[in-house]
Amino acid sequence: MPICTATLALGSVSGSLLFSNTDIASSNLHSSSVSSLLSPVSNFSKHSQRYCCSSRRTPWVCSANKVTSNTEINGQTSPVLQDSSVPPTEAVRQARRSADWEAARSYRDSGFICEGRIEGFNGGGLLVRFHSLVGFLPFPQLSPSHFCKEPTKSLQEIAKGLTGSLISVKVIQAHEESRKLIFSEKEAEWSKFSGKIKVGDILEARVGSVEDYGAFVHLRFPDGLYHLTGLVHVSEVSWDLVQDVRDVLTEGDEVKVKIISIHREKSRITLSIRQLEEDPLLETLEKVIPQDGSVGSDSESISDASNIEPLPGLETILEELLQEDGIIDVRICRQGFEKRVVSQDLQLWLSNAPPINQNFTLLARAGRQVQEIQLTTSLDQEGIKKALQRVLERVP
Structure with a gap:
């Protein structure tokens, strides 16, 4: 997967300002205009869908007497408005931001991985520099490697330690109109490691x-x-x-x-x-009640269904099972006796073996007794589990 390294804006963003001191100095602005340019990043809320890119449009309005010229940025020619009310350097910055939004959309559509520098964080995630733009990476979109490497640290501590470092990400949202630029490190990790x-x-x-x-x-x-x-x-x-x-x-x-x-x-x-793990039910069926009817090594005898008395509480469960939709027939087939007591409480398992002619196998166990139950049903394995759970909730 191609990886692009974004050209990153260096220098700190004091107080999360949108323009650096260099930008202000180069624009030769009057002090009254500077305050209108320096706007804190206040459009981040706790929900990632509301986080927006901090790059803002200029508050100035061009007059009707404007002149259009072509300025080359990153090898592309872009129209730039020149007017006495808009300094040329600001016009260049506007054109650069537009080009960077186009680049972000290209990364989003192509799925390519890019790199951005982490400039800070807030309660919901990281602030990531992408060329002249600052986007947002929600904490749930971070790779799990950060949390597993330092499991005792809080999100805020992890974010503080990441500030200033480069991070490989994918662009998952890029909307210039709403100034929303969202990144995901998890998606970048998926591209790198899912093939392995x-x-x-x-x-x-x-x-x-x-x-x-x-x-x-x-x-x-x-x-x-x-x-x-x-x-x-x-x-x-x-x-x-x-x-x-x-x-x-x-x-x-x-x-x-x-x-x-x-x-x-x-x-x-x-x-x-x-x-x-081995299915304990299948292991018990093989050792306690072998399918060929022979006595298993861990059992003393096998009883025919004609003289089997259901384990205490089992008869009620079987009657309730017959009330469930999709359960056609339930009957005890065989019984075995183990040499040791596994549990005095009634236990019930569903075999993981594939059904034969809509017949599933259940196993009831209490004390030394093990009873095999044949369940005829139109339900699949998950449907039987849900039916069993409903029955066990009804039966005291």
């Missing part, structure tokens, strides 16, 4: 934010940095039924994940933790 991963890869990772629907996890690359972020959906956290992801994962946890899908157009990665 594939479905099936197993990576070390660190848990970021944890939500009701899953956990966002930062992937560590061979250079030791965390460049990309993926989602571990709640259904991929554990083989057990997880009702609250926060019971299993906490921000900062070090985990191993498997990449199960990559959506390159949307810059999305789907991850799994549970697929790195």
Whole structure:
């Protein structure tokens, strides 16, 4: 991916002013006009969509007696207004800003990576210099490597440490009319590193934010940095039924994940933790209740369905399952007895094995008993999980 290094305006922006002292000195302005030029960056709010580029149009108005000439900027000829009320240096700056807006739109449309210098920050993100313009990079658009490198630091401390450095970014918004110039480092990182991963890869990772629907996890690359972020959906956290992801994962946890899908157009990665572990249900079916009917090494006997008494509480659950839409039939097939007590409480699992003729396998377990249940349904695996969850919420 081509990388362009922007020509950066040097010198500090004292008080977040829009013009440098050099600009003011070169324009030979009267002191009363200087105050109209020096306008603080006040159009940044806490929401990224309201952050705008700090480059402003001049408050002066050209008179009707204007003269148009051509000024060459960056190899292109641009019309420049010359008037007694507008100093030539200001006209050149206006033309330069227009050319820079055009360059920003070109980067946005092409998706190329450019570099900008971080000039400061506020409560929502970083102020980034792009040629003569100053745009905004919201904190959520920063690469996860910054947070994972120094996890104990606050956003403001990280931003302060980045001030003055160059950063590789993509332009994601460039609207000259509303003076909105927005950057993303995450999108630049995606372009650099997404081609280095594939479905099936197993990576070390660190848990970021944890939500009701899953956990966002930062992937560590061979250079030791965390460049990309993926989602571990709640259904991929554990083989057990997880009702609250926060019971299993906490921000900062070090985990191993498997990449199960990559959506390159949307810059999305789907991850799994549970697929790195053996399905405990399938292992139990093989050892306790073998499919061929023989006795497993960890079991004492196998009972036929004709004389099986449902485990305490299981009969009510099966009756409730039959009330769910899409559940056609539920019946106990076989029973096994383990040599050791796993849990006195009733536990219920859904097999990860593919269904055969719309038949899924459930496993109920309590004490030493293990009962295999055949579930005939038109639902898919996720639909069965939701039906089971609704039933378990209803049954005390």
